[in-house]
Amino acid sequence: CIGPMGSRVRNVMTELHGEKIDIVDYSDDSAEFVANALSPARVSRVDIVDAQARVAQVIVPDYQLSLAIGKEGQNARLAHRLTGWKIDIHPDTERRGEAVAGNTGGQRRVPPTGRGVTDAPAR
Numbered sequence: 001c002i003g004p005m006g007s008r009v010r011n012v013m014t015e016l017h018g019e020k021i022d023i024v025d026y027s028d029d030s031a032e033f034v035a036n037a038l039s040p041a042r043v044s045r046v047d048i049v050d051a052q053a054r055v056a057q058v059i060v061p062d063y064q065l066s067l068a069i070g071k072e073g074q075n076a077r078l079a080h081r082l083t084g085w086k087i088d089i090h091p092d093t094e095r096r097g098e099a100v101a102g103n104t105g106g107q108r109r110v111p112p113t114g115r116g117v118t119d120a121p122a123r
Helices: 004-015 030-037 062-069 071-083 092-101
Strands: 045-050 055-060 086-091 108-110
Touching (some): 030 045, 055 062, 062 071, 062 086, 071 086, 086 092
Parallel strands (some): 055 086
Antiparallel strands (some): 045 055
């Protein structure tokens, strides 16, 4: 619970000496949760590559690629730690080229509501 006017979040930030806090919507749908974890980047699509190995491929618009990956991969690493999924981020122009070539890879495609390549822990 965020509290009225974000008061609870502000109190936590004060206790953490000004550390920034991101609030991520949880979802039982893995693709949606991965997309939400990459917020504020806009995600075009999340493909679940291997559900057992927990590998997801995320497609973002070209102009959102840097935001999704973050400085030195920080956003992608944090999303990986939060979700427990290996997240492989690609620009949508790269995927359009594969679609033209007919390579769908047999992946389950799940349109997300909202958000790099990582399986490394955040620092």
